[in-house]
Amino acid sequence: xxxxxxxxxxxxTLEAENNTxxxxxxxxxCDVYRGHFPGMPVAPGVCNIEMIKxxxxxxxxxxxxxxxxxxxxxxxxxxxxxxxxxxLRLQLEKQDSGNISFKSVLFKDETIFLDMKGELxxx
Numbered sequence: 326x327x328x329x330x331x332x333x334x335x336x337x338t339l340e341a342e343n344n345t346x347x348x349x350x351x352x353x354x355c356d357v358y359r360g361h362f363p364g365m366p367v368a369p370g371v372c373n374i375e376m377i378k379x380x381x382x383x384x385x386x387x388x389x390x391x392x393x394x395x396x397x398x399x400x401x402x403x404x405x406x407x408x409x410x411x412x413l414r415l416q417l418e419k420q421d422s423g424n425i426s427f428k429s430v431l432f433k434d435e436t437i438f439l440d441m442k443g444e445l446x447x448x
Contacts, residue, residue, distance in 0.1 A: 328379050331355045331372050335410070337383065347380050347413040353405035368403035373439055377429045380413055381445055385425065388448040392424065396442040403431075403438050411438070423447070 328334060335348040351368060358366035378391050403411070416428045424444050431439040 326379060327372060327375050331357055332376050334380070334383065337380075340414075343418055344414065344416045345380075345384055347383075347415065349376065349380075349411045349413060351403070351405040351409050351411065353409065355405075358405060366405055368405065370399055370439070373403065373431060374441065377413060377415065377427075377431065377439075377441060378445065380415055381417060381425070381427060384415065384417055385447075389425070389445040390448050392444050392446045394441060394443040396440065398440045399438070400440065401436050401438045408433055408436075408438075417445075420444070 331352060333350045333352060335350055337345055337347045340346050353366065357369060357372060361367055361369050374391070374397070378389060382389050411431055411433050414430045414432070418426045420426055424446050426444050427442065429441045430437055
């Protein structure tokens with residue numbers, strides 16, 4: 326789990342049915358940034374994907390497994406120094422199979438950092 330180590334959850338707001346907006350803060354003193362990259366810390370994509378999954382777990386109230394990614398687009402670099410606070414728009418929809426499809430956008434103001442769609446399963 327990366328919550329409270331890599332990022333902290335500042336707030337979450339149910340915007341519309343199945344659509345939640347999270348206010349997140351990257352924790353610049355996390356060990357991840359010492360190696361990625363020394364002198365110029367960059368938020369690793371895999372950590373941002375895990376952050377989205379953990380926010381989905383907050384909404385669902387249970388552990389989830391990221392079983393399928395149909396789209397994952399990184400469009401801007403995230404650094405904890407320049408962008409310590411981010412927003413996540415997360416839309417979850419339960420499927421007939423019992424899985425949960427999701428659409429997510431990690432952003433700050435007008436800048437989109439990550440756009441991802443996929444499917445989650447209960448663990």
